[in-house]
Amino acid sequence: MTLKVSKHCISSIIRRYSANSNSTSCQPGGPINYAGPMFQKTEQLKSENFPPVQRNFYKKPLLLHQGYMQWLYDHEGRKYLDLFGGIVTVSVGHCHPKVVAAMQEQLKKLWHTTSIYRNPKIYEFVEKLVAKMPGKLKVVYLVNSGTEANDLAVLLAKLYTGNHNIISLQDSYHGCSSAMLGLTSTQSYRLPTPVPAGYSHAMLPDPFRGIWGGCRDSISQVPGSCSCSGDCITSDKYIHQLEEHVINNIPISGAAAMFAESIQGVNGTVQFPKGYLKKAQQLIKEYNGLFVSDEVQTGFGRTGDAFWGFENHEIMPDIVTMAKGIGNGFPMAAVVTTMEIAEAHNKAAYFNTFGGNPLACTAGKAVLEVIDEENLQENCKVTGKYFVEQLMQLQKVYPVIGDVRGKGLMLGVELVVPGTKDPLNASDVVDIMEKTKDFGILLGRGGRYSNVLRIKPPMCIKKEDVDFAVSVLDQALKEFMKTYKSD
Ligand SMILES: Cc1ncc(COP(=O)(O)O)c(C=O)c1O
Incomplete structure (x- = not known):
């Protein structure tokens, strides 16, 4: 080479x-x-x-x-x-010409209805999106940004589990609204205001900067790192830290959820040692928590081997949040979960003015088609x-x-x-x-x-x-x- x-x-x-x-x-x-x-x-x-x-x-x-x-x-x-x-x-x-053409056609037909009515585009898009989702991940909430998607995922996890505590990884970025500043741990986004209660951040399993190093799912490894076949030996050490973190931060009733990206985006493409995420999900489940995969950056085929980043880690999240690439620049986002989890939300009214907007769904549908066709x-x-x-x-x-x-x-x-x-x-x-x-x-x-x-x-x-x-x-x-x- x-x-x-x-x-x-x-x-x-x-x-x-x-x-x-x-x-x-x-x-x-x-x-x-x-x-x-x-x-x-x-x-x-x-x-x-x-x-x-x-x-x-x-x-x-x-x-x-x-x-x-x-x-x-x-x-x-x-x-x-x-x-x-x-x-x-x-x-x-x-x-992209196909997305432009689809949008031009829709622009002349219908821009907005709100989610109180049905429109064909939302159904066409949702049908295509769920066809890309594995297992029971078949219920779609359409929202407007990654921050909003994560905010809703927090709510769903709390409602479903009855627990309050949410764990994310150090140096993570999941949005910077006043609520998501709890989930996000990146210091450069911290403001001198109190962070919402109930969030804590577990040790980042970073093969380059982490104390135990590790090997990752990439053709490029940190020089001198291990090269484990299957799960990386360091994953157990980082998981031990995660368990220590859980025990020291959440009540005996358990956690609401752990959030993680499958590759950290804003934190400079940090990949975790092989096997870490799979074991993290198992662990959080033992503490009654859901696993939420933030696919805002890693989704829609970007990682190459799989359509969703979490699939590279052989895990089945309980909730997936997605945004950014979903609309090729048109503002839209989604939360996908199971019917069982969505039912826990059915205790009060829920409304979202723009979620499922016909123009956004037109963009989303065309994007999914282009990814496959090309x-x-x-x-x-x-x-x-x-x-x-x-x-x-x-x-x-x-x-x-x-x-x-x-x-x-x-x-x-x-x-x-x-x-x-x-x-x-x-x-x-x-x-x-x-x-x-x-x-x-x-x-x-x-x-x-x-x-x-x-x-x-x-x-x-x-x-x-x-x-x-x-x-x-x-x-x-x-x-x-x-x-x-x-x-
Ligand atoms: C992983 C991840 N989650 C959530 C967000 C927030 O998305 P948005 O800026 O659409 O609110 C971002 C934005 O960069 C992100 O990278």
Whole structure:
């Protein structure tokens, strides 16, 4: 396996990539001229009319006005390969023609009814969605965001079990509403206000930073890690910690639920040692709790081997929450559970104005069809594997890459001070990301120390996009290392 990095300078790499991908890169009719407010005007509006907590992602912020499949265009006509998909949300591609056509048709028919009436789209979508769900997971609540989905899942778990306590993992992100700030444990989202009662956070079984290491479901392992066949030996140690946590945090009557992603997204693509989640579910069941799989990032085929991330861990959750990729960018989300659990909710009225909106369901249905018709799950598997292989080659060249991980098109590259596991300074990571953006690729950033490059592109990216991305990363890291001095 060799690194597909070009010897040419970055401008020729960009030129060649743009030329090769031009035939398909434009929306029908070609790239359109920017017609919105001047960049300076957006700066002024941003500082005067938007909350300061919504920070700029880049030093020189991007003003994007057009997208097609895996590409985005800024107000000056520059083209970017989007490797972050609007934060793991653009699943089948920006303005995918089939989704656009379905939405255009529905736009002319009916936008909104509320959930008090029936409309055909909600039935067509739900039928398709439940066909993707295993076991008794056949009852669907349609909501509007991942936060709302998790909030509802908390309620269902409490109602069904009669218990109050909810456990999630350290460094998890499940939303940041006032209630979900209890479930989310990431410090950067913590505010100086009390966290809602009843939530606690168990030790994160992280093969790279965790005290026992471990091996994970990826072709890339932490250097020097174990390589267990079947369950990882460390999973029992982390499970012991989980049991200690449960015993020390919940009453004798038991827990309401444990929430976990099958790969932590916001925390920089942390995968757990093999076998951990399966054993965690068994354990939480012994303490009367439900297991909730947050598939907001890992669902819809992204991990390649399975349609849902939890299937890679051989578990059957009691509740699954999903959002982001479900609508390819159209705001919608869902909670899927069993009839038995949903019946526990039937003690009072429940209402959701927009959940099951005909436009949202049209988007959701078209997305499910495109995933199947274009074999996007398989593409995640094949292209994702190739991506990891290329990143592992880069890791050999640049000791600033401490870890490469993930599966399918859910990948992370953890940047460290060379020769150590100390996280690379946030300002250095920002510099690297600014360079990669200027060279034409958009990456995400995450992890406890904001030092992990997150790669979660629209699931339609191809091998040539990976080659371009790796060339850009190579060039950006080369330039960075020329001037880098550790403190
Ligand atoms: C795993 C996970 N759960 C829940 C959420 C919250 O979703 P939303 O932003 O749609 O409310 C997110 C958002 O990033 C997420 O990554």
